[in-house]
Amino acid sequence: MRKLLRILPWMLLPAAMAAGLVHAPALVRFVLAGAALIPVAALLGEATEQLSARLGPVAAGLLNATCGNAAELIIAVLALRRGLVEVVQASISGSIIGNLLLVLGLALVIGGARHKVQRFSPLAAESQLGSLALAVFALLLPAVFFHLARLSHREDLTVPLSLVVAAVLLAVYAAALVFSLRTHKHLLGGGHQAEAPRWSSRRAVWTLVAAGAATGVVSEILVGSVEEVGHSLSLGPVFMGVVVVAVLGNAAEHAAAIMFAWRNDMDSAISICFASSLQVALFVTPALVLLSFPLGNPMTLVFSGIEVIAVAVAVGLTGLVTLNGESNWLEGVQLLALYVILAVCLALLPPTEALLPL
Secondary structure, three states: OHHHHHHHHHHHHHHHHHHHHOOOOHHHHHHHHHHHHHHHHHHHHHHHHHHHOOOOHHHHHHHHHHHOOHHHHHHHHHHHHOOOHHHHHHHHHHHHHHHHHHHHHHHHHHHHHHOOOEEOOHHHHHHHHHHHHHHHHHHHHHHHHHHHHHHOOOHHHHHHHHHHHHHHHHHHHHHHHHHHHHHOHHHHOOHHHOOOOOOOHHHHHHHHHHHHHHHHHHHHHHHHHHHHHHHHOOOOHHHHHHHHHHHHHOHHHHHHHHHHHHOOOHHHHHHHHHHHHHHHHHHHHHHHHHHHOOOOOOOOOOOOHHHHHHHHHHHHHHHHHHOOOEEOHHHHHHHHHHHHHHHHHHHHOOHHHHOOOO
8 A cells, every 4th residue: 555655646747748748628737747746846856955965065055056946947947938927926926925824834833733832043044034035125126116117118127127136136145055054054953964865976866867857847737737727717827826836846845844843843844944935036036037038038026016015924924933933833823824815815816906016
């Protein structure tokens, strides 16, 4: 029975590929591809961790920057190639919101159900919340700038502004890597050197390549059906990106954070949620802005008003919950409640209004 349960998730991969080849109904392709992405993303994350354990802290950090959110990057690049800019922007904001509210909320509830009070380093949380606050301003200011520039009929200025802000965010992410993995790594528990690798370097590299290729195939099927599914269910691109695509793109990290919380290792659980959000905000987002131009579908940092507000309130509530260095299950319920409220707002908001900038 256990062997069947281990094999069953991998049967979804050929099923999703077959559905894509025969062009099955969009909902069937979407469900199979989304389900197949979960074990593939988990394998991708495991290969990345095993390879990182054999490298120095800085090299490991750079590897995680490119591979830690590989599934989400691949989905986003394929969506950009198809011109689904709104879905990509929504998946970016949704990934940040999902990690901070859904994943951390579930981790606090599940961990708090087993342990009355769970403690973690408030200094580690504070250092990462500062960068997340910067990400909020990086989304807010271009939206405000676009509104003011539109009054002067100079909306074209948002493109150079987005490129400059993207370059600044990448520089900040590089500085954050140095801070967390070298100069102040004691704040985060020593980074990638905590566990000895179980795989050889060759196995890790080939697994990384194979999992990346499988992620690309499954993501192509997922992206190819997301627009049809949204139309058939009367759900706009913002809801599909924020609630659906973002959750699937970070499936492996979700499971890991909840597992660490159950084991009362809240430092690791919170680090996963915050580090993934930081990667999306400071690395994935500016990288996609720069990549969108050669792909022929330019993406700016002008996000919709509801997305900017949602990210801001998610960072704000998460900061209030984590800055004291202690957590309990009720705080997890509060985070989950805000996530549900935001999801319902996006589901009920007409698609055209959801895309409006500030």
